[in-house]
Amino acid sequence: MTPKMTPNLQLTPDGRLRHLLTLDGLPKRILTEILDTAQSFVSVGERDVKKVPLLRGKAVFNVFFENSTRTRTTFEIAAKRLSADVVNLNVSASSQSKGETLLDTVSNLSAMLADMFVVRHSAAGAAHLIARHVAPHIHVINAGDGRSAHPTQGLLDMFTIRHYKGDFHNLRVAIVGDILHSRVARSQIHALTTLGCPEVRVIAPRTLLPRDVSGMGVHVFHRLEEGLKDVDVVMMLRLQNERMQGARLPSAGEYYKHWGLTPASLKHARPDAIVMHPGPMNRGVEIDSAVADGGQSVILPQVTYGIAVRMAVMSLVAGANS
Amino acid sequence: MTLPEPNALIDSLAAQLAPVMKTDCALIGIHTGGVWLRDEIIQRLGGDHLLGELDVSFYRDDFAQSGLHAEVKPSRIPFDIEGRTVILFDDVLYTGRTVRAAINLLFDYGRPASIRLVVLIDRGGRELPVCADYTGLRLDLPTNEHIDLLRSEAGALSLVRGPW
Numbered sequence: 001m002t003p004k005m006t007p008n009l010q011l012t013p014d015g016r017l018r019h020l021l022t023l024d025g026l027p028k029r030i031l032t033e034i035l036d037t038a039q040s041f042v043s044v045g046e047r048d049v050k051k052v053p054l055l056r057g058k059a060v061f062n063v064f065f066e067n068s069t070r071t072r073t074t075f076e077i078a079a080k081r082l083s084a085d086v087v088n089l090n091v092s093a094s095s096q097s098k099g100e101t102l103l104d105t106v107s108n109l110s111a112m113l114a115d116m117f118v119v120r121h122s123a124a125g126a127a128h129l130i131a132r133h134v135a136p137h138i139h140v141i142n143a144g145d146g147r148s149a150h151p152t153q154g155l156l157d158m159f160t161i162r163h164y165k166g167d168f169h170n171l172r173v174a175i176v177g178d179i180l181h182s183r184v185a186r187s188q189i190h191a192l193t194t195l196g197c198p199e200v201r202v203i204a205p206r207t208l209l210p211r212d213v214s215g216m217g218v219h220v221f222h223r224l225e226e227g228l229k230d231v232d233v234v235m236m237l238r239l240q241n242e243r244m245q246g247a248r249l250p251s252a253g254e255y256y257k258h259w260g261l262t263p264a265s266l267k268h269a270r271p272d273a274i275v276m277h278p279g280p281m282n283r284g285v286e287i288d289s290a291v292a293d294g295g296q297s298v299i300l301p302q303v304t305y306g307i308a309v310r311m312a313v314m315s316l317v318a319g320a321n322s
Numbered sequence: 323m324t325l326p327e328p329n330a331l332i333d334s335l336a337a338q339l340a341p342v343m344k345t346d347c348a349l350i351g352i353h354t355g356g357v358w359l360r361d362e363i364i365q366r367l368g369g370d371h372l373l374g375e376l377d378v379s380f381y382r383d384d385f386a387q388s389g390l391h392a393e394v395k396p397s398r399i400p401f402d403i404e405g406r407t408v409i410l411f412d413d414v415l416y417t418g419r420t421v422r423a424a425i426n427l428l429f430d431y432g433r434p435a436s437i438r439l440v441v442l443i444d445r446g447g448r449e450l451p452v453c454a455d456y457t458g459l460r461l462d463l464p465t466n467e468h469i470d471l472l473r474s475e476a477g478a479l480s481l482v483r484g485p486w
Contacts, residue, residue: 037390052381
């Protein structure tokens, strides 16, 4: 499912991050550098003037072939806080519907003197393809490709966990829901494993687990209460409505009954466990409102930290010109 | 040339600063050597000051050439800088570019009444019109050499000099 890629496509010859396409295979050194840099950008967000001049004069193109509100907006805010000029393109509504190929769209945007592309696409590997074809000074950030990866979401989740839990070395983390279709889950699992989290659990019905799940280094649970027992972090996934029609699940109500995170099921986790969700949430499907809005929820801080993490990624790749 | 012991230089700086370091001054160190220097001065002079620390990585003018510096530290100014006298500390003054970046950074927090610059070593080689108000030692170092302030685990400061 994860597209084949040149191992060094993301890194410069001297080991710096040039593009961010996937967390799969990125060394711990790079992940830690991104999280540490993001920490410094959090303090920029707390000032009156929330901008720094790092990307002054650079043009960042948010090229979204698939809908997004949160991710696109936080990338836009991040780029603006770095003083870049931002252009937002909703391509699904324009060129592609007229038959232009992905690489032609990118070539045209490059001709408009883009310095960075932030790309979301429904096809796995789209960001890799662009990264392979852009000029050496252009940087590509994957903002979600198919079921493959959503690396900045994975990173902001790691930032949030580190913020609340200190580090990863004694943590038990559960990822709950539609693992099969989730690029977020894949990025989370790679990041948690690389950062040294000793126990990553996935909790899902059999129909929503990938066949190769046992090879991902995770512990698999099919019952929510069992899987949540004594965990420090609960990461919920969105149940995509379209899955209901695919006969993988009987109904939203049925899913909620067995897999919805409620105050009662959360009691099985540690009392200081945090609850995360990448959004958008389906209240009453995968998560109960009492949990989403409760004291253990860090769902809104995740969004805020997403800005600092995306600032860190953009400034690190923009600085890696070899 | 033997380098002097940093503590003797800090003693002389403390003597220069004693009359001006009022309690309503903000003492801001540039990471990392400038923070050490500030803390040494406070140890000698005492007083209850507003304290801040700056990392100028996001304001450097060599970002396009060398990218983001490793181990950026959070900047922290937990008070309103508007209208305040700021005493800015750095270990070594060379081209003046770090101080330029620090001044830009400070102005993104507010408009201070004044900024005074304290450096342990002024090694010459300025590329910008920047000068220190209080200096521990002036040296004329050739451009192919660097000088650094180091701190041991136990907290002892020392100066080292050598080729880049």
